[in-house]
Amino acid sequence: MKGSRTITGREGRCPLLALALLLALACLAACAADEAGDQAGPSLVIGIGRELYNGPDDRTYLHGSTHTWEALTYLDQHLRPRPWLARSWTSSDHGRVWDFYLRPGVRYHDGTPFTARDAVFCIERIRHSPKYDPVDSYRSVRKVEALGPLHLRFTLSRPCPFFPALVSQYHSPIIKPGVVDQAGRITRLVGTGPYRLQEVRPGYEIRLEAFDGYWGRKPAFKRVTFRLLLDAQTRAMALMAGDVDAVADVGAILPEQVPDLERAPGITLKSREVATTHYLTFNCRRNPFSSREARRWLLGQIGRQDLVARMAGRIAIPAHDSYTRLAADYAYGLLNTPAQAGSPPQPTESPLVILLHGGTVQRWPYLDLAQAIQQLLVRSGLPTQIRVAEAGAFYQALKKGQYDLVLSPNTLMTGDPDFFYTYYLASGAPANPGWHDAEVDQLIAQARQEMDPARRREMLMRLEKIVNREAPLWPLFHEKALYAHGPRLAEFDMDYFFRPELLSARPAALESKP
Amino acid sequence: MSGSGGILAWLARRLAAVLVVLWGTSLVAFSLQIISPGDPAELILRTRYETPAPEKVAQLRQRMGLDRPAIEQYLAWLGRVARLDLGRSYRTGEPVSREIAARLPATLELALAAFALVVGLSVLLGLAAAWRRTRWLDRLLQPVGLGLVSLPSYWLALLLIALFALDLGWLPVAGFGGPATLVLPALTLGLGVAAMQGRVLRVKVLEALGQDYLRFALAKGLGRGRIVLRHLLPNTLVPMITLWGMSLGSLLGGVVVVETIFAWPGLGRLLVEALLNRDLPLVQGVVLLMALLFIGSSLLADLLQRLLDPRLAGEGTHG
Numbered sequence: 041m042k043g044s045r046t047i048t049g050r051e052g053r054c055p056l057l058a059l060a061l062l063l064a065l066a067c068l069a070a071c072a073a074d075e076a077g078d079q080a081g082p083s084l085v086i087g088i089g090r091e092l093y094n095g096p097d098d099r100t101y102l103h104g105s106t107h108t109w110e111a112l113t114y115l116d117q118h119l120r121p122r123p124w125l126a127r128s129w130t131s132s133d134h135g136r137v138w139d140f141y142l143r144p145g146v147r148y149h150d151g152t153p154f155t156a157r158d159a160v161f162c163i164e165r166i167r168h169s170p171k172y173d174p175v176d177s178y179r180s181v182r183k184v185e186a187l188g189p190l191h192l193r194f195t196l197s198r199p200c201p202f203f204p205a206l207v208s209q210y211h212s213p214i215i216k217p218g219v220v221d222q223a224g225r226i227t228r229l230v231g232t233g234p235y236r237l238q239e240v241r242p243g244y245e246i247r248l249e250a251f252d253g254y255w256g257r258k259p260a261f262k263r264v265t266f267r268l269l270l271d272a273q274t275r276a277m278a279l280m281a282g283d284v285d286a287v288a289d290v291g292a293i294l295p296e297q298v299p300d301l302e303r304a305p306g307i308t309l310k311s312r313e314v315a316t317t318h319y320l321t322f323n324c325r326r327n328p329f330s331s332r333e334a335r336r337w338l339l340g341q342i343g344r345q346d347l348v349a350r351m352a353g354r355i356a357i358p359a360h361d362s363y364t365r366l367a368a369d370y371a372y373g374l375l376n377t378p379a380q381a382g383s384p385p386q387p388t389e390s391p392l393v394i395l396l397h398g399g400t401v402q403r404w405p406y407l408d409l410a411q412a413i414q415q416l417l418v419r420s421g422l423p424t425q426i427r428v429a430e431a432g433a434f435y436q437a438l439k440k441g442q443y444d445l446v447l448s449p450n451t452l453m454t455g456d457p458d459f460f461y462t463y464y465l466a467s468g469a470p471a472n473p474g475w476h477d478a479e480v481d482q483l484i485a486q487a488r489q490e491m492d493p494a495r496r497r498e499m500l501m502r503l504e505k506i507v508n509r510e511a512p513l514w515p516l517f518h519e520k521a522l523y524a525h526g527p528r529l530a531e532f533d534m535d536y537f538f539r540p541e542l543l544s545a546r547p548a549a550l551e552s553k554p
Numbered sequence: 555m556s557g558s559g560g561i562l563a564w565l566a567r568r569l570a571a572v573l574v575v576l577w578g579t580s581l582v583a584f585s586l587q588i589i590s591p592g593d594p595a596e597l598i599l600r601t602r603y604e605t606p607a608p609e610k611v612a613q614l615r616q617r618m619g620l621d622r623p624a625i626e627q628y629l630a631w632l633g634r635v636a637r638l639d640l641g642r643s644y645r646t647g648e649p650v651s652r653e654i655a656a657r658l659p660a661t662l663e664l665a666l667a668a669f670a671l672v673v674g675l676s677v678l679l680g681l682a683a684a685w686r687r688t689r690w691l692d693r694l695l696q697p698v699g700l701g702l703v704s705l706p707s708y709w710l711a712l713l714l715i716a717l718f719a720l721d722l723g724w725l726p727v728a729g730f731g732g733p734a735t736l737v738l739p740a741l742t743l744g745l746g747v748a749a750m751q752g753r754v755l756r757v758k759v760l761e762a763l764g765q766d767y768l769r770f771a772l773a774k775g776l777g778r779g780r781i782v783l784r785h786l787l788p789n790t791l792v793p794m795i796t797l798w799g800m801s802l803g804s805l806l807g808g809v810v811v812v813e814t815i816f817a818w819p820g821l822g823r824l825l826v827e828a829l830l831n832r833d834l835p836l837v838q839g840v841v842l843l844m845a846l847l848f849i850g851s852s853l854l855a856d857l858l859q860r861l862l863d864p865r866l867a868g869e870g871t872h873g
Binding site: 091093094095096097098170171173174175176179225241242243244267268269270271273274277278280281283399430431432433434435436437463469470471 | 590591592593596597598599600605606607608609610611613614617642643645646647648653656657660712715716719720723726727728729730814815816817818819820823824827830831832
């Protein structure tokens with residue numbers, strides 16, 4: 041076409057020019073925004089991989105990582121209950137009555153004082169809603185009452201030696217009663233924590249500001265923003281580019297990202313042992329793992345130490361307890377991998393199924409672990425397939441017993457072994473893998489009520505010995521969570537429940553000042 | 555029937571069809587949720603992978619109305635929608651309309667920015683490639699365009715982030731708010747579509763350049779700008795309108811991945827979260843809105859094309 045050749049000009053540069061103009065404008069806008077942020081004072085931006093905003097119809101409205109609300113007690117690094125909004129506690133009537141004496145001078149974010157009546161309201165709100173107490177933590181509580189402005193009493197139907205741990209953190213969040221509607225929904229979050237909610241932008245970020253009237257140690261950062269960065273690569277790149285100051289949360293940094301982050305200038309990569317343990321659970325309802333010999337044979341073949349070191353070395357500590365070893369009073373280190381012995385079980389009619397939750401595969405090296413176990417089973421003449429299912433299908437398969445092996449995590453939220461045994465190994469327990477033992481049921485029931493610490497520890501030790509012998513499920517590793525921060529922070533850490541330690545976080549600028 | 559009367563009749567028929575399609579969409583979305591494995595009540599209670607107590611699951615099922623027959627649940631939902639009440643999210647307890655209202659502007663902002671990029675870039679690329687058919691630009695644009703169309707948006711996003719945010723430091727890696735945060739998501743979403751449509755427009759321009767009216771205009775010695783604005787664009791862009799209208803729909807569909815990578819708090823991510831949580835009222839609300847946006851953009855494009863092209867406007871009386 042001659043016509044096309046006769047027209048010559050600079051149209052070809054137009055797309056490139058337009059793009060360049062667009063980028064230049066955007067860069068100017070970005071610089072302006074940065075300057076505005078700097079003028080507003082020091083702030084901390086934390087990249088996270090899950091939504092911390094749970095909405096009005098939730099126990100706490102915001103996740104505990106936000107430090108916006110507090111509870112009666114918290115668990116220290118050994119998972120022992122420590123005073124928080126409750127300054128002290130005592131028990132009477134052989135552990136059936138628990139009196140909590142509340143901290144004076146605590147105020148809500150709106151300036152009103154916190155009282156025992158508020159605590160009663162908050163506990164009642166939680167224990168009467170299936171959504172706020174899904175594991176039925178308060179099933180043994182008969183009555184909660186305020187005996188004075190700062191005196192709270194729980195009356196239980198049976199002794200509970202670990203009650204102060206049971207009411208820790210998520211089990212007794214204190215939210216101002218006035219902001220809860222008749223349906224129990226939180227209309228706006230008013231707590232007592234060192235940070236108060238400034239703004240929630242669902243699906244994007246949560247902005248907090250320091251609460252001047254806080255009763256305890258004041259945080260160094262006046263403002264904290266939690267930014268939701270769902271994609272792991274985006275999170276790491278945002279940290280390297282300085283868009284966020286830190287990345288800290290469950291599975292926030294993947295083991296495969298470690299080399300890149302270690303090489304990145306100015307990035308400090310850290311790890312922290314957390315209260316999460318990862319399990320290999322057998323389906324004890326069907327062949328071949330209904331047999332104890334088959335379970336022990338597989339564990340002997342796996343060689344936990346080696347497997348964990350190869351597959352999850354950066355984030356794993358091989359487990360020798362059924363639950364986190366951070367629970368220092370109950371960590372016995374009794375679970376030892378059975379020696380390699382015996383012959384493999386007979387192949388089943390259909391291939392064995394290793395079941396994985398799609399959400400866990402993204403956060404932990406479960407697929408690598410499952411593939412290693414699969415190879416081992418196949419080499420032993422047991423055809424095996426790996427099934428990764430989204431949440432609904434995963435839990436349905438669990439319930440229907442459509443699996444032979446499953447990899448799953450559990451966090452010891454109350455810090456007490458009862459939490460683990462009640463939900464995994466007691467007969468009829470919600471997560472029981474089809475394994476029953478009368479002695480175990482009896483020991484769990486006794487330990488739940490035993491007020492003598494030494495005798496209780498002895499009972500729990502006996503339970504651990506039975507788990508070691510029977511292996512209905514097997515803890516593979518305790519987790520070391522990875523987190524990182526950039527050069528703008530002098531001090532930043534994450535605790536054993538994946539919460540950033542906002543009270544101790546300090547900006548680098550303050551570090552250099554005299 | 556007059557031309558405008560024909561268009562109105564056509565529009566009325568299309569709007570009636572829209573209602574049927576929306577109803578069908580809601581029915582399909584509801585059915586998929588019902589037949590999907592897993593219990594929504596149990597999923598909501600399984601925070602931190604804890605196993606909820608069976609009696610608590612039963613209580614919540616009752617509260618959520620999940621213990622009623624599926625058809626009853628659907629009819630109840632349909633009744634509420636007829637009263638413009640989309641219900642409350644199972645997970646957060648927020649009204650669905652509020653959850654959607656909080657996310658819709660972000661998605662519209664992203665989709666419209668990407669759409670503007672698609673239209674602008676496809677016109678520029680199409681014109682430039684056609685006029686420089688045998689030159690380096692056309693030779694360069696062909697493989698680049700093919701690459702952009704073929705590249706998965708996830709990889710394109712990571713490449714753009716690595717270049718513009720990490721290496722050059724010009725733009726933020728991710729985030730929402732202000733033009734700087736819009737650039738990379740819009741480029742990721744729009745570049746592939748723009749490249750594809752640029753190729754389509756290139757063919758249209760080449761066809762037009764062979765037409766007598768343009769050869770005549772060239773022979774008359776008219777300026778390039780005048781030829782493009784008065785003769786070439788009106789004749790080549792009208793057929794592109796439908797394509798652009800449909801691309802707006804596909805851009806809305808493509809926001810899921812882009813919103814996830816760039817931490818963009820839009821409807822795509824809301825839908826994914828709702829699906830994973832089996833948050834039925836929220837899924838239904840978002841699906842309905844997405845369908846409405848998709849159909850609306852196609853309808854608008856058709857209408858615009860009919861208004862701009864007198865030959866099509868006459869077809870209103872025939873259907």
